Amino acid sequence: MKRIPLFASLEDREFEKLLSRITERRFYKNQVVLLEEETANFMYVVFTGKVRAVHLGGDGTERILAVHKRGDVFGEMALLDGETSPATVIAMEESDIGLLSKDNFQELFLANETVLHQLIAILCRRLRETRLILKAIALSDAELRLRSILNHLSLLHGVRDDRGVVIALRLTHRELAGYASVSRETVTRLLHRLSEEGDLEMLENRNILLKPGFSEKVELL
Incomplete structure (x- = not known):
């Protein structure tokens, strides 16, 4: 304390x-x-x-x-x-x-x-x-909204290593949806797509690894 x-x-x-x-x-x-x-x-x-x-x-x-x-x-x-x-x-x-x-x-x-x-x-x-x-959450596009929220969480709870930034919160898809004000199904679909594009990786303990490419795209928001 x-x-x-x-x-x-x-x-x-x-x-x-x-x-x-x-x-x-x-x-x-x-x-x-x-x-x-x-x-x-x-x-x-x-x-x-x-x-x-x-x-x-x-x-x-x-x-x-x-x-x-x-x-x-x-x-x-x-x-x-x-x-x-x-x-x-x-x-x-x-x-x-x-x-x-x-x-x-x-x-x-x-x-x-x-x-x-x-x-x-x-x-x-x-x-x-x-x-x-x-x-x-005022952004009209769901992907931009999720990217912005993930970037915000990385600034508050992120741990940087040689892979990128790990959001050490163990958030469920439902909890991420609550943060970004979108549906759980939308979060699941977007996370899968961003993972396939190489912007992030879902780790085994539900932590999220934001790769360097993710940060570069967020800067364009």
Whole structure:
């Protein structure tokens, strides 16, 4: 936890107090971490695993707004303004999550100027990420939309090696469809075509390898 930017500036005494105030819970794959109406109660810290923040449509479909992985925090915005967030958070795999109550959040963080600067940086990054996603899903062509989303995910979660960039998220086709606002069938068809064209490779663990040719074509978008 000390390596998490939001907590790194805390003095040892403050950090020990933070540890004593956080409650840890385990969530299993596809278990709901929190519902929209609960978002103003806690700040959440991902200790292990991954979760997705989604908007649930009336027909049960999911549109993924963000993925939070180990070391990420979420829920801080609702604690700052008291409003609920229009998202439900669901575990993508077995995950250990820390919960910090609103009262403890205000006591430990809002009086610390350095932490406030970190919070501002987090909120600015979230705003930029949201703009990129909105720009991507506004594209009328499904392939361009998927390419843009994959590029965005590579910037957030990519690991570069001599083959290209691996998106280390283990996303299902359904989850990718939720990100790109297209059907699962469309994602499956496009991934197969992009793989045949040599732009990407579907790895055994559901990670996606974006090859150099993929990046070159994205630059033309």
